[in-house]
Amino acid sequence: MDKVIPFLMFQEGKAEEAMNYYTSLIEDSEITSIHRYGANDAGKEGTVFQATFTLKGQEFMCIDSHVKHAFSFTPSFSIYVACTTEEEIDELYGKLKDDGGHPLMPLGNYGFSKKFGWLNDRFGISWQINFV
The missing domain is CATH 3.30.720.100 (Signal recognition particle alu RNA binding heterodimer, srp9/1)
Known part of the structure:
Protein backbone atom coordinates (compact mmCIF):
# COMPACT_ATOMS: atom_id res chain seq x y z
CA MET A 1 0.00 0.00 0.00
CA SER A 65 -17.87 13.24 -12.31
CA HIS A 66 -19.10 12.97 -15.87
CA VAL A 67 -21.96 10.80 -14.56
CA LYS A 68 -24.82 12.55 -12.76
CA HIS A 69 -25.37 10.82 -9.44
CA ALA A 70 -28.39 11.00 -7.13
CA PHE A 71 -26.11 11.61 -4.15
CA SER A 72 -23.76 14.34 -3.03
CA PHE A 73 -21.57 14.94 0.00
CA THR A 74 -22.69 14.15 3.52
CA PRO A 75 -21.53 15.55 6.90
CA SER A 76 -20.46 12.03 7.89
CA PHE A 77 -17.15 12.94 6.20
CA SER A 78 -15.63 16.25 7.29
CA ILE A 79 -12.48 18.23 6.79
CA TYR A 80 -11.30 18.80 10.36
CA VAL A 81 -9.24 21.92 11.03
CA ALA A 82 -7.42 22.53 14.32
CA CYS A 83 -7.03 26.29 14.75
CA THR A 84 -4.45 27.68 17.16
CA THR A 85 -6.01 31.14 17.70
CA GLU A 86 -9.56 32.43 18.12
CA GLU A 87 -8.94 34.89 15.31
CA GLU A 88 -8.09 31.99 13.01
CA ILE A 89 -11.23 29.98 13.84
CA ASP A 90 -13.49 33.06 13.62
CA GLU A 91 -12.04 34.01 10.23
CA LEU A 92 -12.20 30.54 8.66
CA TYR A 93 -15.69 29.75 9.97
CA GLY A 94 -16.91 33.19 8.91
CA LYS A 95 -15.54 32.87 5.37
CA LEU A 96 -17.06 29.42 4.87
CA LYS A 97 -20.43 30.48 6.32
CA ASP A 98 -20.66 33.85 4.58
CA ASP A 99 -19.71 32.38 1.20
CA GLY A 100 -22.79 30.18 0.88
CA GLY A 101 -22.12 27.81 3.77
CA HIS A 102 -24.77 26.17 5.93
CA PRO A 103 -24.06 25.95 9.69
CA LEU A 104 -24.64 22.59 11.36
CA MET A 105 -23.25 23.73 14.74
CA PRO A 106 -22.57 27.47 15.10
CA LEU A 107 -19.30 28.50 16.74
CA GLY A 108 -19.62 27.88 20.45
CA ASN A 109 -18.52 26.09 23.58
CA TYR A 110 -19.93 22.57 23.45
CA GLY A 111 -18.09 21.20 26.48
CA PHE A 112 -15.62 19.09 24.52
CA SER A 113 -14.04 22.28 23.14
CA LYS A 114 -14.02 25.91 24.23
CA LYS A 115 -14.77 26.95 20.62
CA PHE A 116 -16.00 24.63 17.90
CA GLY A 117 -18.06 25.00 14.72
CA TRP A 118 -19.37 22.61 12.07
CA LEU A 119 -20.78 23.61 8.70
CA ASN A 120 -21.23 22.56 5.11
CA ASP A 121 -19.56 24.83 2.55
CA ARG A 122 -21.15 26.04 -0.69
CA PHE A 123 -20.00 22.84 -2.44
CA GLY A 124 -21.57 20.58 0.20
CA ILE A 125 -18.29 19.60 1.89
CA SER A 126 -18.54 19.38 5.67
CA TRP A 127 -15.99 21.22 7.84
CA GLN A 128 -15.39 20.77 11.57
CA ILE A 129 -13.35 23.68 12.90
CA ASN A 130 -11.92 23.53 16.40
CA PHE A 131 -9.93 25.97 18.53
CA VAL A 132 -7.30 23.88 20.31
Whole structure:
Protein backbone atom coordinates (compact mmCIF):
# COMPACT_ATOMS: atom_id res chain seq x y z
CA MET A 1 0.00 0.00 0.00
CA ASP A 2 1.40 3.37 -0.98
CA LYS A 3 -0.87 5.89 0.80
CA VAL A 4 -4.42 6.80 1.76
CA ILE A 5 -5.91 10.01 0.32
CA PRO A 6 -9.36 11.57 0.89
CA PHE A 7 -11.21 11.62 -2.45
CA LEU A 8 -13.86 14.22 -3.35
CA MET A 9 -16.20 13.70 -6.29
CA PHE A 10 -17.78 16.91 -7.54
CA GLN A 11 -20.64 17.25 -9.95
CA GLU A 12 -21.47 20.03 -12.41
CA GLY A 13 -17.81 20.91 -13.03
CA LYS A 14 -17.11 22.36 -9.57
CA ALA A 15 -13.83 20.56 -8.70
CA GLU A 16 -11.41 23.26 -9.86
CA GLU A 17 -13.47 26.04 -8.31
CA ALA A 18 -13.54 24.14 -5.01
CA MET A 19 -9.78 23.47 -5.06
CA ASN A 20 -9.03 27.14 -5.74
CA TYR A 21 -11.38 28.17 -2.94
CA TYR A 22 -9.97 25.73 -0.38
CA THR A 23 -6.33 26.52 -1.14
CA SER A 24 -7.11 30.24 -0.79
CA LEU A 25 -8.61 29.69 2.68
CA ILE A 26 -5.85 27.58 4.23
CA GLU A 27 -2.25 28.82 4.30
CA ASP A 28 0.50 26.48 3.06
CA SER A 29 -1.92 24.85 0.62
CA GLU A 30 -1.68 24.31 -3.13
CA ILE A 31 -3.07 22.56 -6.16
CA THR A 32 -0.42 19.98 -7.06
CA SER A 33 -1.81 18.49 -10.29
CA ILE A 34 -4.74 18.82 -12.67
CA HIS A 35 -5.56 16.46 -15.53
CA ARG A 36 -8.50 17.60 -17.64
CA TYR A 37 -11.00 15.90 -19.88
CA GLY A 38 -10.15 16.40 -23.56
CA ALA A 39 -12.41 16.97 -26.54
CA ASN A 40 -13.12 13.27 -27.12
CA ASP A 41 -13.25 12.11 -23.48
CA ALA A 42 -16.32 11.03 -21.51
CA GLY A 43 -16.43 14.23 -19.42
CA LYS A 44 -17.00 17.82 -20.51
CA GLU A 45 -13.87 19.18 -22.15
CA GLY A 46 -11.72 21.19 -19.74
CA THR A 47 -13.28 19.87 -16.55
CA VAL A 48 -11.24 17.92 -14.01
CA PHE A 49 -10.59 14.29 -14.90
CA GLN A 50 -8.39 13.95 -11.81
CA ALA A 51 -6.58 16.46 -9.61
CA THR A 52 -4.67 16.61 -6.35
CA PHE A 53 -4.27 19.43 -3.88
CA THR A 54 -2.96 19.88 -0.36
CA LEU A 55 -4.42 21.72 2.60
CA LYS A 56 -1.70 22.42 5.18
CA GLY A 57 0.16 19.34 3.96
CA GLN A 58 -2.84 16.97 3.84
CA GLU A 59 -3.26 15.61 0.32
CA PHE A 60 -6.68 15.35 -1.32
CA MET A 61 -7.74 13.97 -4.69
CA CYS A 62 -10.80 15.12 -6.62
CA ILE A 63 -12.66 14.74 -9.89
CA ASP A 64 -15.57 16.19 -11.80
CA SER A 65 -17.87 13.24 -12.31
CA HIS A 66 -19.10 12.97 -15.87
CA VAL A 67 -21.96 10.80 -14.56
CA LYS A 68 -24.82 12.55 -12.76
CA HIS A 69 -25.37 10.82 -9.44
CA ALA A 70 -28.39 11.00 -7.13
CA PHE A 71 -26.11 11.61 -4.15
CA SER A 72 -23.76 14.34 -3.03
CA PHE A 73 -21.57 14.94 0.00
CA THR A 74 -22.69 14.15 3.52
CA PRO A 75 -21.53 15.55 6.90
CA SER A 76 -20.46 12.03 7.89
CA PHE A 77 -17.15 12.94 6.20
CA SER A 78 -15.63 16.25 7.29
CA ILE A 79 -12.48 18.23 6.79
CA TYR A 80 -11.30 18.80 10.36
CA VAL A 81 -9.24 21.92 11.03
CA ALA A 82 -7.42 22.53 14.32
CA CYS A 83 -7.03 26.29 14.75
CA THR A 84 -4.45 27.68 17.16
CA THR A 85 -6.01 31.14 17.70
CA GLU A 86 -9.56 32.43 18.12
CA GLU A 87 -8.94 34.89 15.31
CA GLU A 88 -8.09 31.99 13.01
CA ILE A 89 -11.23 29.98 13.84
CA ASP A 90 -13.49 33.06 13.62
CA GLU A 91 -12.04 34.01 10.23
CA LEU A 92 -12.20 30.54 8.66
CA TYR A 93 -15.69 29.75 9.97
CA GLY A 94 -16.91 33.19 8.91
CA LYS A 95 -15.54 32.87 5.37
CA LEU A 96 -17.06 29.42 4.87
CA LYS A 97 -20.43 30.48 6.32
CA ASP A 98 -20.66 33.85 4.58
CA ASP A 99 -19.71 32.38 1.20
CA GLY A 100 -22.79 30.18 0.88
CA GLY A 101 -22.12 27.81 3.77
CA HIS A 102 -24.77 26.17 5.93
CA PRO A 103 -24.06 25.95 9.69
CA LEU A 104 -24.64 22.59 11.36
CA MET A 105 -23.25 23.73 14.74
CA PRO A 106 -22.57 27.47 15.10
CA LEU A 107 -19.30 28.50 16.74
CA GLY A 108 -19.62 27.88 20.45
CA ASN A 109 -18.52 26.09 23.58
CA TYR A 110 -19.93 22.57 23.45
CA GLY A 111 -18.09 21.20 26.48
CA PHE A 112 -15.62 19.09 24.52
CA SER A 113 -14.04 22.28 23.14
CA LYS A 114 -14.02 25.91 24.23
CA LYS A 115 -14.77 26.95 20.62
CA PHE A 116 -16.00 24.63 17.90
CA GLY A 117 -18.06 25.00 14.72
CA TRP A 118 -19.37 22.61 12.07
CA LEU A 119 -20.78 23.61 8.70
CA ASN A 120 -21.23 22.56 5.11
CA ASP A 121 -19.56 24.83 2.55
CA ARG A 122 -21.15 26.04 -0.69
CA PHE A 123 -20.00 22.84 -2.44
CA GLY A 124 -21.57 20.58 0.20
CA ILE A 125 -18.29 19.60 1.89
CA SER A 126 -18.54 19.38 5.67
CA TRP A 127 -15.99 21.22 7.84
CA GLN A 128 -15.39 20.77 11.57
CA ILE A 129 -13.35 23.68 12.90
CA ASN A 130 -11.92 23.53 16.40
CA PHE A 131 -9.93 25.97 18.53
CA VAL A 132 -7.30 23.88 20.31
